[in-house]
Amino acid sequence: xxxxxxxxxxxxxxxxxxxxxxxxxxxxxxxxxxxxxxxxxxxxxxxxxxxxxxxxxxxxxxxxxxxxxxxxxxxxxxxxxxxxxxxxxxxxxxxxxxxxxxxxxxxxxxxxxxxxxxxxxxxxxxxxxxxxxxxxxxxxxxxxxxxxxxxxxxxxxxxxxxxxxxxxxxxxxxxxxxxxxxxxxxxxxxxxxxxxxxxxxxxxxxxxxxxxxxxxxxxxxxxxxxxxxxxxxxxxxxxxxxxxxxxxx
Amino acid sequence: xxxxxxxxxxxxxxxxxxxxxxxxxxxxxxxxxxxxxxxxxxxxxxxxxxxxxxxxxxxxxxxxxxxxxxxxxxxxxxxxxxxxxxxxxxxxxxxxxxxxxxxxxxxxxxxxxxxxxxxxxxxxxxxxxxxxxxxxxxxxxxxxxxxxxxxxxxxxxxxxxxxxxxxxxxxxxxxxxxxxxxxxxxxxxxxxxxxxxxxxxxxxxxxxxxxxxxxxxxxxxxxxxxxxxxxxxxxxxxxxxxxxxxxxxxxxxxxxxxxxxxxxxxxxxxxxxxxxxxxxxxxxxxxxxxxxxxxxxxxxxxxxxxxxxxxxxxxxxxxxxxxxxxxxxx
Numbered sequence: 135x136x137x138x139x140x141x142x143x144x145x146x147x148x149x150x151x152x153x154x155x156x157x158x159x160x161x162x163x164x165x166x167x168x169x170x171x172x173x174x175x176x177x178x179x180x181x182x183x184x185x186x187x188x189x190x191x192x193x194x195x196x197x198x199x200x201x202x203x204x205x206x207x208x209x210x211x212x213x214x215x216x217x218x219x220x221x222x223x224x225x226x227x228x229x230x231x232x233x234x235x236x237x238x239x240x241x242x243x244x245x246x247x248x249x250x251x252x253x254x255x256x257x258x259x260x261x262x263x264x265x266x267x268x269x270x271x272x273x274x275x276x277x278x279x280x281x282x283x284x285x286x287x288x289x290x291x292x293x294x295x296x297x298x299x300x301x302x303x304x305x306x307x308x309x310x311x312x313x314x315x316x317x318x319x320x321x322x323x324x325x326x327x328x329x330x331x332x333x334x335x336x337x338x339x340x341x342x343x344x345x346x347x348x349x350x351x352x353x354x355x356x357x358x359x360x361x362x363x364x365x366x367x368x369x370x371x372x373x374x375x376x377x378x379x380x381x382x383x
Numbered sequence: 384x385x386x387x388x389x390x391x392x393x394x395x396x397x398x399x400x401x402x403x404x405x406x407x408x409x410x411x412x413x414x415x416x417x418x419x420x421x422x423x424x425x426x427x428x429x430x431x432x433x434x435x436x437x438x439x440x441x442x443x444x445x446x447x448x449x450x451x452x453x454x455x456x457x458x459x460x461x462x463x464x465x466x467x468x469x470x471x472x473x474x475x476x477x478x479x480x481x482x483x484x485x486x487x488x489x490x491x492x493x494x495x496x497x498x499x500x501x502x503x504x505x506x507x508x509x510x511x512x513x514x515x516x517x518x519x520x521x522x523x524x525x526x527x528x529x530x531x532x533x534x535x536x537x538x539x540x541x542x543x544x545x546x547x548x549x550x551x552x553x554x555x556x557x558x559x560x561x562x563x564x565x566x567x568x569x570x571x572x573x574x575x576x577x578x579x580x581x582x583x584x585x586x587x588x589x590x591x592x593x594x595x596x597x598x599x600x601x602x603x604x605x606x607x608x609x610x611x612x613x614x615x616x617x618x619x620x621x622x623x624x625x626x627x628x629x630x631x632x633x634x635x636x637x638x639x640x641x642x643x644x645x646x647x648x649x650x651x652x653x654x655x656x657x658x659x660x661x662x663x664x665x666x667x668x669x670x671x672x673x674x675x676x677x678x679x680x681x682x683x684x685x686x687x688x689x690x691x692x693x694x695x696x697x698x699x700x701x702x703x704x705x706x707x708x709x710x711x712x713x
Contacts, residue, residue, distance in 0.1 A: 186591065212593030224591075226584040237581050241593040246574040247602070253577050299592050 138197075139164045139303055139333045140185070145194035147180060147357075154180040155191065156357035162303070167325075167334040169344045172354035173377075178337045179221055181354070182307050185335070186218045187211050199302060213242070215302030219292045219309055221337075225280045231291055232276040235263040238298035263298060270294040270324060286317030290324070303333040310340045318343060345369070353377070388707035393651050400557055404550045416553050417621070422661045423556045424617045427563050429641040429653035431610035436639065437647030438571055439603050440583030444506045445493065445513025446638050449608045451520065451630030452489055453482040453615025458532040458625035465535050475538030475546070479616055486612025487605055489516070494604030498597060510632050520627035531626025538620055546620050556617055560654070563610060568650055570606075579603050644694060646703025655702045663687055 140162040147155035154177040162168040170178055183189045185196060187208040196203040198216055206214070226234050236253065239262045240246060253259060267273040270290050275283065283291065289309060296304055309325070310318040322343050328334065329347065338344050344351060345365045352362040353374050361371045368374055386394075400419070407415045428450055435441040457478050464473035471477055493512045497505055521529045537546040546552050570576045582589050582596040589596050619625050628634070637660065645656020667683035679686075698704040 188587075188591075207595070208590045209593045209595045212591065218591050220588075220591075224585060224588045226581055226588065228584055229581070233577075237577055238592040240574055240577060241589075246578045246594075246599065248574040249576075250569050250573055252569075252572050253574055254572065256574075259574075295588070295592060 137164045138162065139199055140335065141195075141197040142181075142185075143195045143197075145181070145184060145196065146192045147177075147184060147189070148192055149177075149180055149189075154357050155184065155194075158194070158354075158357060158359055160352050160359055160362065162333055162335050163349075165330075165333055166349045167329050167336060167347055169336045169338060169348035169351045170354055171338065171341070171344055171351060176354040177357040178354055179307055180357075182218065182305050182335075182337060185305055186216065212299055215300070216305065217296040217299045217301030217303070218305040219296045219307060221307040221311055223285075223288045223292055225288060225291060225295065227280050230277050230279055231267065231272055231283065232260070232263055234280060234291060235266055235294050235298045236260060238295045239263050239266075242298075242300050266294050266297050270297070271320075286313055286320075289313055289317070290321065293321075293324070293328075297328075301332060303335065304328070306334060306336045306338075308337055308339060310338060310343055322347060392706055396651075396654075397561070400560075404553050413549060416549055418661070418665065420549075420553050420556050420621050421618075422657050423560050424614050424621065425638070425641065425661065426654045426657035427556075427560055427617070428611045428614040429638050429645070429657050430560075430563050430567055431607040431614070432638050433642050433647055433653045434567060434570065434579070434603055434607050436642055437649075437652070438576065438583065439579045439600060441498070441600060441604070442506050442639070443497075443509045443604070443607070443635075444632065444639065445509035445511075445635050446607070446611055447632070447634035448493075448513035448516045448630050449486040449490060449611035450615035450618060450634070451516060451625075451627070452486045453612035453617075454619035454622075454625040454629055455520065455526070455532075455615075456482040456485055457538055457616055457619035458534055459526060460538075461534045461536050462526065462532055473536055473539045475540040478538050479613075482612050482616040483609050486608045486615070490605045490608025490612075491601070494601045494608070498600050498604060510635065513630060513635055514632055517627050517630040517632070520630060527626070529627055531624060531628070534619060534623045534625065537623065538616070552617075552620060556621075559613070559617065564650065564654070566610075571650070575599065575602070640691065642701075644691065644701050646701035648700055649703045652701060652703045659702060663690070 138161045142158060142160050145155050145158045158181065170181070172178055184191045187203065187206060199214060201214060203211060226237065236259045239259050243259060264273060264276065267276055270293065272287065272290055272294060275287060280288065280291065293306065293309060310321060313321065318340060325347055336344070336347065348365055350362060351365055351368045352359045353368065355377050360377060361368060361374050363371065400423070403419055404416050407413050428446065432443065432446045435443050460472040460478045463469045493509065497508045497512065500508055526532050540546060544551050544555055571580070578594060578596065578599045582600060586596060615629070618629070641656035641660045642653050643656070644659050645654065646652030664683065664687070667686050668680045670680040670683070672679045694701060
């Protein structure tokens with residue numbers, strides 16, 4: 135029997151007068167990479183925001199690692215292992231690369247009511263942060279200000295910051311957005327490595343990336359999952375071809 | 384590590400301030416010791432406000448309220464010691480404890496409510512609270528209402544330091560400034576400071592990586608309030624006088640101007656800002672030129688205003704931008 139790390143049941147959200155999430159039910163199995171695709175406005179980011187707690191659903195139920203998330207705030211969800219990367223890069227721009235990741239490590243190293251200790255001299259924060267930078271291939275940029283990074287590097291840092299929160303599961307919202315071909319290939323390689331260690335919910339428009347990485351794919355249209363299955367099943371699904379994949383041909 | 388030019392300039396300023404009373408003795412004019420005492424007290428208050436504005440992105444427009452609380456504690460203590468013969472109320476340590484505790488409690492109340500808002504609302508609500516304190520002080524007849532209270536006896540520090548001696552008072556103020564500068568330096572580089580700066584930079588991401596910024600911001604708000612309350616304690620002793628005017632919203636505005644003028648993303652910025660603000664006020668208001676029967680010095684703000692606008696427009700970080708670059712801080 136497979137175990138679900140994330141279960142979404144009959145989620146409903148009205149947003150700006152639209153039904154952005156319409157009785158949506160999906161699940162992510164433990165250790166799985168589940169990709170969500172769908173045209174713009176299908177409600178993908180709205181779904182991510184409901185999972186992280188940035189917005190709350192009108193009705194429905196989200197269960198993560200056996201816990202009902204209804205009453206948990208965004209920071210609390212981070213502490214039970216749900217990490218998120220942002221579609222529009224959301225970093226600490228006037229901080230260095232290392233400071234960005236170190237701050238995320240700090241968030242998960244007990245409270246921060248320490249007024250005297252120097253963050254920069256604290257190996258308990260710096261070492262784990264450097265490990266993650268090495269893993270994401272950003273260690274040679276550790277002392278660079280985020281504002282001076284290339285777009286591709288910022289997208290990689292976006293994921294590094296999420297990794298620093300000791301997650302059980304990653305919610306990646308269009309990690310390849312705006313990336314060049316070469317950069318996204320490198321990121322696909324990174325994600326392929328991460329796949330073995332984390333459960334991942336991946337929202338992405340880059341079909342090559344989705345079909346090469348995903349264990350299962352769900353197709354979202356107007357807030358509903360019209361199909362869920364393996365990449366092969368999705369490729370050959372008639373409804374999906376009509377609703378979505380057909381558009382590209 | 385070799386000393387950067389920035390470091391040398393800051394150190395030179397502090398050394399100058401350390402020997403200033405002897406320079407004024409030598410020049411035979413103690414007026415400047417009093418002026419610089421006032422500047423340094425306001426610099427302490429501006430430094431504390433910069434923790435909120437410069438590092439925390441919380442534009443509190445009511446910071447003078449805490450100066451008022453600290454100053455009124457001294458004024459009220461002296462009043463009851465003088466009028467009712469309650470001697471312990473003149474005890475400087477009791478006054479100091481009451482000033483710090485009082486400003487902490489008031490900052491806690493104001494912060495707990497104000498920090499639930501953001502942006503312009505935060506500015507307006509902090510200003511509204513400080514005006515409430517201002518009008519409260521205006522309303523209390525016992526303590527002089529809007530005429531204020533003359534302090535007939537400065538805080539009695541039980542022989543440890545004589546505040547009636549202008550030079551001793553100056554050195555207490557100067558040492559306090561050094562302590563506050565060092566405190567801010569440590570605070571900004573600490574895990575706590577990291578949360579405060581991170582929340583200014585990107586609050587949404589802070590929540591996403593697991594921080595609940597409210598309690599940290601409230602703590603910063605109280606720390607800043609307590610330091611400003613301490614500045615008020617010093618101010619009352621320097622002026623021998625307290626009045627509601629200390630808490631007027633324009634006084635809070637002056638502190639913000641000092642920060643903007645000096646540079647809000649640097650440790651020493653508020654000190655440079657306080658020096659520039661008050662020295663310019665002193666110089667411009669003593670311009671002897673008379674045009675059409677109007678003495679220009681009386682309208683010094685007509686010159687100061689455009690100067691401030693130029694600095695805001697052309698120097699992104701105030702006076703600090705004119706100093707040689709330090710190693711990058713953030």
